[in-house]
Every structure is written in structure tokens, then in C-alpha cells.
Amino acid sequence: MWSTLLHSNTIWVLLSTMILGFAAGGIGCLAYWKRQNLMSDALSHAALPGVVVAFFIIQEKNLLLLVIGAAASALLGAFLIQWITNASRITEDTAMGMTLSVFYGVGIMLLSIANRSAGGNQSGLNSFIYGQAAAMVRSDVITMVVLAGIVILIIFIGFKEWKLYLFDAAFAKGIGMSVRSMNVLYTIVLVTTIVIGIQAVGVILMAAMLIIPAVSARYWTHSFRNMILLSSLVGGAAGALGTWISSTGSGLPTGPFIVLVSAAIFAISLLFGKEKGIIIRFIQFKVQQRDSERNQFVMDKGGSQ
């Protein structure tokens, strides 16, 4: 078990999924307060056709170029969702649902064509569906770490601006902040995180990496800064732990294990969370109840004297 972990490639892969989880946890926190959790799911599904089309064009598996293809089709998906919502009476969640399944369907169709073509089935493109972190080579890892590092930097440098933008965009606009460029930056950061993550986690489960850490962190803190930090840490821990578990068997997909680890962290947060957890709420309620009973008792006694 330890020998697999100490295998040099595994260490690299583990490091990259950890940093990916960290970045996804941070940006997921932004998406959570922008109320766009479903958006991240739609965008990650929308990335699939771009990966395959990029592969058709370059005929080899170069992560950076595939990521650019993925980003292009995810952005196209985001644009379509916007356009459908604005130009028709269709609501945003319906537009997302439609775009998500159509893009994913097209992606699967293209993938089956790619797999039939020469060299296609050895390309490891299938790993983009469920994620196969172990299939990554060193250059993939470097691409991922650099991009995730940029994402993390953008989130933490503009921390104060993100907070204002997410809490009260109208006020932000009033004091001279360009909400439109914040929107663009947000979409770029979100899409970047998604497309670098799909190699490791897969398009289907990528959304979980963005959503679950943020909701888990919500149970522990009442401060936006701590929530971003905690969400990033949960994402990083889930990424590392999930990758480690999947590396203990051969050919185990990474994505499902990362998601299961984060789901376990969520369950713990839901129960034991310091601020909003079920147990703390129950204790607070009981304490209040006892206090008011005691007060009632004191008052009764006072009345009878």
C-alpha cells in the first residue's frame, strides 16, 4: 500500500489532485454564493465535446491543448445558457438542463467515433468521463498545478472584491467596481478550474468537487474568509485522500473516490458543524429550553411569595 504511494508518479498525481481540490473548493465557495451550483455541473458536461474535437484536430493527447478545447466548448455552453435565458421565456435551470444533456450527448457521440478511429482507444479519452488521475503524466501534472495555482491566486488576491461582488453587486457597481469584468473573471476562473479538473475527476463528477466542499464549510463558520479557506482545505483533503484510495487498486477511477470522501466530510459537517450542525443546534435548543424553564420556575416562586 505504501509502495504505491511512494511511487514517484503517484506522489505527483496526489499533489495535483490536492491542489485541484483546493482551487475547486475556493471557486466552489464563490459559486455557492453566486447561487450557481448547477451552472458548474452544466459547464463541466459542456466541456466534453471540446475535449474530443481538440483531440480530432491535434491527433494526440496533450493536456494543455485538450484543456483549451474543453474551455472553448464550456464557454460556448455558458454563452448558450445565457442566450436561451435572455432570448426566450425559458428559465435558467431549464436552459442549463438542456445544454448540459445536449453537450454531453454530443460529447459521448464524438467520443465513440474517436475510439473507433486509429489510436483513439489508446488515447485515454474515456478517462475524461469518470476521471483517471493515475493516467496523468508529468507534463499533465505541471499544467494542472500551474493553472490551479493561478486560480487560487486570483481568488485570494481579490478576496475583498469577491466578497462585495457576491454580497451586493449593485452596491459594488455604485462604488465604481466593474461588475461586468468581475462576471467575466468569475466565468474564466470557474471554467479553468472545471477543465483542468475533468482529467482527474471526469466531467460527470467535477461539479461535486465544486459544490460539496463549499456546503460542508458552511456548517463550520460565519465568516466569508474562513468559509473560503475551509472549503479549499476540504477540497484539497478530499482530492488527496480520494486519489490515494483509488491508487491502492489498479484501474480504479479517481473521481468517484474523491466525491465519496467529500461526501463523508459533508456528513460529518452536517452533524458536528460548529455553527449550523444538527447536534450544536439541538444542544442550543435544549439549553434555551432549560433556561426558560428555570426562569419560569423562579417567576412562579416569586409569585407565590
Next chain:
Amino acid sequence: MRSSIIQVDDLSASYQKNKVLSNVNFNVEEGTITAIVGPNGAGKSTLIKTMLGLHPQLTGTVRFWDTSFKIAKKKIGYVPQRGSVDWDFPTDALDVVTMGLYGKIGWFRFPSRKDKEKAMNALKKMGMESYAHRQISQLSGGQQQRVFLARALAQDAELYFMDEPLAGVDASTEKAIMAILKELKRKGKTVLVVHHDLQTVPEYFDHVLLLNKTVYAHGKTEEVFTKDNIATTYGGNMQWIGKGDQYVVHATSQ
């Protein structure tokens, strides 16, 4: 006559098919407190949102101090409706007030101790200093409104737009807010307030703008806030309830 710092010419705006504002013209003088009143759906909030570039304008021009909004916006404070933000957001009252200083602090810098002190002073003025570190989700509606006002104070603007600051607040909050408005007026600031309670207009505001998709009357409260003007603004079909000078109107039919 004092100088006009806001000039609105032929402003119109719409929500999809419905035109909510058309041919709106008015000037606002420096150092006045103006109530914007009108029936529901008259476009009161839309008017200030359009003036502040938060809602697209169809036609017309809005000038502040004879320049565009882009140049003047640092001198303009906006207090949105309380319901426009998510109060479950994880932050405390002091932090929200500090947001009023972000324009001055500048990009990518963290608020200094001095900034925090300024924010704290603004909270004090609203009588909210003991709630500084309270979660905003655990504040009452009136307290949330006070936090918004404190944020606007911290901003130290010359011109304030407030969207229904007195909606759904209790008497003590209303008093606290009105005390602040009077102080702003004393300092020579200009305030525009979307207001819904006709009875308090003469007491609180020196100017009034009667709006129902377009301006029905605008000027000094004692001159334009008359029964006739109010009745035409609210659609004519009105019945007067109450006694004497109490401005209570009821629509008998639409």
C-alpha cells in the same frame, strides 16, 4: 436659488414589454431631502436604479454636477432595498459597513485599523455599536436597515439615493434613520428617498416628487404636496379617509 446637482431629461425605462417610466424630467437642488412617492408599480425604484445605471435607460440623459454618472459616482451613495441582498451571507455588521469604504481603500488592499474605526463610528451613529460583531443573518429587519444606512454614512458621499429605507421598520429605527437624514441635510448633503408613507412626507422631507410612470409634480413639499396633486398621481379614483390633514388615500377602484 441654489444650483441643481441632478438634471434628468426625458428619461424613460422599461421592463421587457412594460414601459415603466416615460418622459421623466426634473432637477434636484443641492442640500435638499426629496421624497419620491407614488403608487405601487409607479417606477420609483426603477427611477433611481436607472439614474444610477443599474437599469438600462431607453432614452434621455441624467447628469450629476454637470458631468456623467461615471465621473460623479464616487460622490454618490446608494442604499438598496433591504431585500435586495442575501442576509444569510457569512459576515458581520461591521464588515458590511466596512464595504462602504472599499472604494476609498482601493483594489486588492485590506482594510486598515483606521478603516475599521471609521466603520465603527458609522455604526455608532446608527446606535448599532453593540451589534458590530453580530452575524447579519441574526439581525432584525430594522437593524439590517440601520447597517445599510451606516454603510452609506461610512462612504461619506455628497449625494445619497435610498430605496425605501423606512419600509417595515419599527418606530425607533425610523427615528434613528430620520435623525441621520437631518444630519446629512445639515452637512449640506443631498438625499433622494423612495418613500411609501404619505403621512410622514410633510414632516420628514422638504421636497417631494410625485411619480406615476412620469413626474406629476415636483417641488417644495408645502407647495406641491396637495390633495389634488396626490389624487392625480394616484389615479384620480381616490377616496379620502381620516380627518383634517391626514394624507391617507384609498383606491376605490382601479
